Amino acid sequence: MTAPAPARPLPTGKHLSAPPPSAVGLPGEASPGVTASTSPSPRSLRRVRVRVRVRRVLCLVPLVLVAVVAVRHRSVLAEGFGQVRTASWPWLLVAGAATCLTWVAAAFTRQGAVLRPLPKRRLLATQFAAGAANHLLPTGLGASAVNLRFLTVCGVPLARSSAALALYLLAECVGRLGLLAALLIAFPDALRLRPVLPDGSALPLLLGGAVLVTAAGAALFLVRRLRAGVARFLREALGEARSVHRRPARALALWGGALAFPALQAAGLVAVGRALELPVPAPHAALAYLAATTAVALVPTPGGIGSVEAALVVALVAAGGPAAVATAVVLAYRMITVWLPLVPGALTLGALVRLRVI
Numbered sequence: 001m002t003a004p005a006p007a008r009p010l011p012t013g014k015h016l017s018a019p020p021p022s023a024v025g026l027p028g029e030a031s032p033g034v035t036a037s038t039s040p041s042p043r044s045l046r047r048v049r050v051r052v053r054v055r056r057v058l059c060l061v062p063l064v065l066v067a068v069v070a071v072r073h074r075s076v077l078a079e080g081f082g083q084v085r086t087a088s089w090p091w092l093l094v095a096g097a098a099t100c101l102t103w104v105a106a107a108f109t110r111q112g113a114v115l116r117p118l119p120k121r122r123l124l125a126t127q128f129a130a131g132a133a134n135h136l137l138p139t140g141l142g143a144s145a146v147n148l149r150f151l152t153v154c155g156v157p158l159a160r161s162s163a164a165l166a167l168y169l170l171a172e173c174v175g176r177l178g179l180l181a182a183l184l185i186a187f188p189d190a191l192r193l194r195p196v197l198p199d200g201s202a203l204p205l206l207l208g209g210a211v212l213v214t215a216a217g218a219a220l221f222l223v224r225r226l227r228a229g230v231a232r233f234l235r236e237a238l239g240e241a242r243s244v245h246r247r248p249a250r251a252l253a254l255w256g257g258a259l260a261f262p263a264l265q266a267a268g269l270v271a272v273g274r275a276l277e278l279p280v281p282a283p284h285a286a287l288a289y290l291a292a293t294t295a296v297a298l299v300p301t302p303g304g305i306g307s308v309e310a311a312l313v314v315a316l317v318a319a320g321g322p323a324a325v326a327t328a329v330v331l332a333y334r335m336i337t338v339w340l341p342l343v344p345g346a347l348t349l350g351a352l353v354r355l356r357v358i
Contacts (some may be wrong), residue, residue, distance in 0.1 A: 086276075087275035087276050088274070088275040088276075089275075090275075091272065091274045092271070092272065092336065094267075095267075095268040095269075095271035095272045095275070095336050096336055096340075098265070098268040098271060099264075099265075099268050099336060101260075102264045103124060103127045103128050103131065104127075105257045105260040105261040105264060106127040106261055107123045107126075107127045107257070108253045109168055109171060109172065109253065109254055109257030109258050109261065110147060110164075110168060112251065112252070112253030112255070113168045113244060114156060114160075114244075114250075115240075115243055115247070116154065116155065116156055118151075122150070122352075122357050123150075125352060125357070126146060126352065126357065126358060128341070128345055128348050129146060129345055129349035129358075130142065130146040131143065131345050132341065132344075132345025132346045132348070133145065133345075135342060144169075146349070146358055147168075148162065149358040150357065151165075153356070153357060153358060159236050162236070162237075163233070163236045163237040163239070163240035164240060166233070167237060167240060167254070168254075168258075171255060172258050172261060172262075175262055176262040176290060176293070176294060177294065178259070179263060180290040183283060183286060183287040184287065186283070187283055187287060190281075190283065190284040190287045190288075190319055191288065191318045192318050192319075263286075265293070266289040266290060267286070268333065268337060269285055269286070269288075269312070269329070269333050270282045270285045270289075272329050272332050272333040272336065273316075273329050275332070276329050278316070278321050278325050278326065278329050279322070280316060280319045280321045284319040285319060285321075287319070288312070288316050288318065288319040291315050292308065292311035292312045292314070292315040293308065293311070296308050296311045308334070309330050309331070309334060312330045312333070313326050316329065
């Protein structure tokens with residue numbers, strides 16, 4: 001038998017190296033260099049599908065509401081179209097142009113209430129859609145909801161979005177009341193309300209306003225949570241207002257748009273009055289419009305439909321216009337400013353919802 005060969009010694013300076021790690025890890029552990037594939041769970045897929053379906057339904061809601069409102073006011077629509085056919089078309093085009101410019105003025109005011117620059121085209125489209133929403137929901141709620149959603153999608157925090165919304169409403173109210181006061185001072189005898197209002201109606205109106213103010217003050221005084229929430233909101237709103245007014249461009253857009261918006265609306269009514277030969281001077285018709293819309297602002301009807309028509313007819317008659325002509329002017333004016341833009345505005349609203357702009 002031959003003896004086994006002796007083992008050769010290892011060279012000096014060389015050591016045995018550990019074997020390379022296996023590409024396959026232990027059971028239950030992630031192997032290095034191997035990327036785990038994650039697939040969405042059935043629950044998340046169901047959530048996505050539900051969201052898509054809800055968004056599609058929301059896109060159709062404005063059109064359904066338009067159809068409902070149109071059916072309810074079909075007699076007004078028929079009468080309004082009849083009045084438009086007999087009017088002077090150049091003045092009606094002026095009224096349509098003034099209506100289109102109101103959306104531009106609203107866009108300027110919205111931008112002026114926010115420090116963050118907003119996308120201009122989307123902002124203008126949102127104002128057009130907000131006008132349709134405002135005519136489908138109680139006064140002010142539709143446009144406020146659309147613009148609040150738009151601001152939050154643009155990255156403005158909810159607290160600042162709410163403060164900007166309050167600043168816009170305040171500026172619009174101040175602009176409308178300022179124009180009304182200026183016209184009342186310049187033309188103090190323009191409105192003669194005594195022949196058109198029943199006797200003794202002023203006192204109940206004043207008492208009703210006093211009761212509302214007293215109830216609001218009592219609620220703020222008695223409900224601590226409401227008082228704290230209002231105080232917190234006012235602090236945020238005042239801080240936002242100070243920040244906006246430190247920038248002259250924002251302040252100019254805010255107050256310029258707030259004055260231009262009611263002025264353009266009144267100009268539209270004056271143009272329709274010219275188209276139908278309403279025997280009322282232009283400043284008096286503008287004053288009648290501002291007085292009527294200010295009085296109707298407290299009536300929670302969708303877009304003021306019904307209440308605005310009645311108030312405008314009363315105001316134009318108080319300004320010296322015949323009742324029949326005043327009614328025709330109001331119907332034609334509401335046809336141009338409300339009914340004609342309603343379907344395109346509803347389609348725009350649905351498109352903005354589908355594109356996740358709002």
